[in-house]
Amino acid sequence: AQSVSQHNHHVILSEAASLELGCNYSYGGTVNLFWYVQYPGQHLQLLLKYFSGDPLVKGIKGFEAEFIKSKFSFNLRKPSVQWSDTAEYFCAVNDRCQAGTALIFGKGTTLSVSS
Amino acid sequence: DTEVTQTPKHLVMGMTNKKSLKCEQHMGHRAMYWYKQKAKKPPELMFVYSYEKLSINESVPSRFSPECPNSSLLNLHLHALQPEDSALYLCASSQEVAGGESNQPQHFGDGTRLSIL
Numbered sequence: 001a002q003s004v005s006q007h008n009h010h011v012i013l014s015e016a017a018s019l020e021l022g023c024n025y026s027y028g029g030t031v032n033l034f035w036y037v038q039y040p041g042q043h044l045q046l047l048l049k050y051f052s053g054d055p056l057v058k059g060i061k062g063f064e065a066e067f068i069k070s071k072f073s074f075n076l077r078k079p080s081v082q083w084s085d086t087a088e089y090f091c092a093v094n095d096r097c098q099a100g101t102a103l104i105f106g107k108g109t110t111l112s113v114s115s
Numbered sequence: 116d117t118e119v120t121q122t123p124k125h126l127v128m129g130m131t132n133k134k135s136l137k138c139e140q141h142m143g144h145r146a147m148y149w150y151k152q153k154a155k156k157p158p159e160l161m162f163v164y165s166y167e168k169l170s171i172n173e174s175v176p177s178r179f180s181p182e183c184p185n186s187s188l189l190n191l192h193l194h195a196l197q198p199e200d201s202a203l204y205l206c207a208s209s210q211e212v213a214g215g216e217s218n219q220p221q222h223f224g225d226g227t228r229l230s231i232l
Contacts, residue, residue, distance in 0.1 A: 032217055043119075044158070044205065044223040051218050090157055096218075099211035100146040100165045102173070103221055105157030 002027045004091050006106035013081050013113050021076040021109050023091035030096040033074040034103065035065055038088040047089075050074065051096070061085070083115045118142055119224035121206050127230045128196065136191040136227045138206030147189040148221060149181060150205040158205055164189060196231045203228050 007022035025031060035047040048059025055067040065076045074091060091106040119140045128134050138147065146165050150158035163171035164183040178200075180192040189206055207221040 034220060036223075043225040044207075046220050046222070049220050092157075094217055097216060099217040099219075100163055100170060100209070101217070102148075102160035102163070102171070103150075103158070103207075105159075108155075108157055 002031075002093060002095075002104045004093055004104055004106035006089075006091050006109050008109045009107070010110045010112070013111070015083055015113055015115050016080050017113075019076070019078040019081045019085075019111070021089055021091075021111070023074045023076065023106060024072050025074065025091075025093045025104075026072065027093060027095075031093045032096050033065075033067060034092040034094075035059065035063070035074075035076050036090045036092060036105075038090065038108075040087070044090070047076070081111070081113050083113050085111060086113045087111060119206055119208055119222050121204075121224035121227050123227055124225065125228050125230075127232060128193070129232050130196060130198075132196075133192070133194045135193065136204055136206075136229075138189040138191075138208075138224055139187055140208045140222070141187055142208065142210070142222070143186075144208035144210050144222070145186060146209045146211055147183065148207040148209075149189070149191055150207065150223075152203040152205055152226070154202075162191075193229075196229075198231045201229055201231045 003026045005024045033050040036044045050067045058064045089109045092103045149161040152158040161175045162181045167183045182190040203226040205226045206224040209221045210219040
């Protein structure tokens with residue numbers, strides 16, 4: 001069965017600190033990988049996605065993620081966080097070969113950035 | 116602002132009430148989804164519609180009844196819900212549909228926060 005593991009439940013950082021959120025997935029086929037962010041009281045927004053090609057993908061707001069196939073990982077990074085990055089971050093996967101199916105989400109990581 | 120619009124934003128209902136959640140998108144997407152998100156938990160899929168036809172039902176109780184009147188609208192009819200059904204109900208849409216390769220992300224609405232008394 002597909003599953004997504006996010007290693008950090010709650011991360012607390014000061015502004016300008018670097019961020020790395022871990023994500024590992026378990027799936028027997030080919031996957032698409034996503035990071036979504038949910039700001040307090042707002043909808044889930046797509047940060048970045050990986051379908052194929054360059055395993056280092058860049059998203060909005062200075063975030064990037066690297067797909068390492070051998071490690072089944074898709075870690076999210078940002079060199080310097082801002083207070084406005086405080087939010088819930090979800091890693092998600094779906095099946096590349098079956099369109100219109102579920103996104104499987106990790107449990108999420110709460111990021112709190114202090115100014 | 117999201118391009119997927121959900122109404123109402125908040126709903127409080129009793130266990131004997133009948134109500135409906137609505138979702139609308141005008142991006143031309145042909146796949147639409149209902150997810151349920153409990154507090155501090157990730158979203159979990161309930162239903163998928165492809166070309167206005169139900170393609171996935173994740174063993175959801177019959178007190179939840181989805182409906183897709185046209186390609187832009189998705190409803191979730193609620194009847195005789197239980198307190199444990201209190202959650203955030205998220206609608207999403209994507210350009211792709213079942214039967215092909217997946218290469219498009221899902222776009223989410225703000226959700227309807229449902230409370231069952």
